[in-house]
Amino acid sequence: MTTDANLNDVAASDQRAADPSWQDDVRAGVRHVRDLAALPLSRAERAAAQEAAANHKVRIPRPYLELIDWNDPQDPIRAQVIPSPEELVEAEGELDDPIADHAYSPVPRLTHRHADRVLLFPTYQCAVYCRFCFRKESLTSIGRGYTSEALEPALAYIAEHEEIREVILTGGDPLSLPDKALSEIRARVEAIPHVRLLRIHTRVPVALPSRITSELVAALQGRLMVTVVTHFNHAREITDATEAACRTLRQAGFVLLNQSVLLKGVNDSVEVLEELCRELMYRLGVKPYYLHHGDLARGMAHRRTTIAEGQALVSALRQRLSGICNPTYVIDLPEGGGKVPLASCAIEGRDGEAWRIRGQDGMVRAYREVVG
Numbered sequence: 001m002t003t004d005a006n007l008n009d010v011a012a013s014d015q016r017a018a019d020p021s022w023q024d025d026v027r028a029g030v031r032h033v034r035d036l037a038a039l040p041l042s043r044a045e046r047a048a049a050q051e052a053a054a055n056h057k058v059r060i061p062r063p064y065l066e067l068i069d070w071n072d073p074q075d076p077i078r079a080q081v082i083p084s085p086e087e088l089v090e091a092e093g094e095l096d097d098p099i100a101d102h103a104y105s106p107v108p109r110l111t112h113r114h115a116d117r118v119l120l121f122p123t124y125q126c127a128v129y130c131r132f133c134f135r136k137e138s139l140t141s142i143g144r145g146y147t148s149e150a151l152e153p154a155l156a157y158i159a160e161h162e163e164i165r166e167v168i169l170t171g172g173d174p175l176s177l178p179d180k181a182l183s184e185i186r187a188r189v190e191a192i193p194h195v196r197l198l199r200i201h202t203r204v205p206v207a208l209p210s211r212i213t214s215e216l217v218a219a220l221q222g223r224l225m226v227t228v229v230t231h232f233n234h235a236r237e238i239t240d241a242t243e244a245a246c247r248t249l250r251q252a253g254f255v256l257l258n259q260s261v262l263l264k265g266v267n268d269s270v271e272v273l274e275e276l277c278r279e280l281m282y283r284l285g286v287k288p289y290y291l292h293h294g295d296l297a298r299g300m301a302h303r304r305t306t307i308a309e310g311q312a313l314v315s316a317l318r319q320r321l322s323g324i325c326n327p328t329y330v331i332d333l334p335e336g337g338g339k340v341p342l343a344s345c346a347i348e349g350r351d352g353e354a355w356r357i358r359g360q361d362g363m364v365r366a367y368r369e370v371v372g
Contacts, residue, residue, distance in 0.1 A: 022210040026127070028062040036083070040070045044085050052083035055299065056136040057129045064128055064207040067236060076234045076266040079303075080130050087131055087299035098134045098295040100336035110154035113336055117166035117199075120154055122146045122185055127176040128207035132261060132303050134295035134332075139172060146181050151188070159192045168199040175204035175211060183219035190223045198224040201259070203231045209245035217252040227255040230286055234267050235275040238283060246284040257289035260327065262310050263303045264294075270316040277317065277325045288327035293342060295332060307331070311344045318343075319360050 030036060033053035041049070049058075060081045067077045097103070104113040111119040123146045124139050133139065144150070158164050167189050174182065189195055198220070204211045205228070220226055228249050232238065250256055258280050260267065267273055277288040291314065294304035314329040330339040348356040353369040 048085040123172040212245035
């Protein structure tokens, strides 16, 4: 005899069979703090997990979880997504809103910090929650997903401000949304005549590469130029699956850039950064765009380097890598000051038209301007 419970089980099984593989990857990963109990964590991590997850959500899709080497307590993938006791320690000067998203938000789900571009937040949910996230306070406290009604004030604002040329979908992770929602958002934005480019900030190609499908690409294609900004932090994150995902995006005609965060114990060595930047460009066809100095997110002092350390690293990278493989080292200043380059200056001095400039080999040479 078939019971109601049996019918429910069959229906659930049929639904799972109809879902794309990326949904299976989400279900098979860590979706709640209780799922951490199945992982080989240290006693300290277990003790800290509940409290840390209350401060910032936990979610790790299966493909990213499988990259962790559990035999290495300092594994760079583990460090990015597994709650740590250190993040419960807040240092003086750390902030809830490190780059002043809220101060520059004239309407809900939109930040307008720079004249020609805006951040649009279609969702405050992510495919993976990174422990160092500078928006973790908002993602945990707001926690809302996508509805078309919620975006109406933001879309009206964009339509009213003709100086806006770029709309940047962020959040949360916009590519964690269904294709139908992405298609709807893209159509609404491209219907605004003065908008020229749609930019998407996402960690999906890194943590959930199975989500990058032909249907997703079709949802994003239209009148607008599309730029996808990925977030690889370590060469271990570059796999056959992420390579395939980036190839799909690249062959669709999208411009691919990458933003990394400089993280102590993850990528704060020139060898690690060199491999990352080279493989991004040569293997994935993704231009290393920014290397961010760690923002003043709460509980992240243990992952921040000094600025001087970052400057030394990018100076060494400049000597090792082709210019196209070099990211710009930036700090996103508090209180809405924007991204500012932090690379050390090569100018050693000036006397009128005569300059003293330090070359990549460390030698200072004279250079005299010749102008008409």
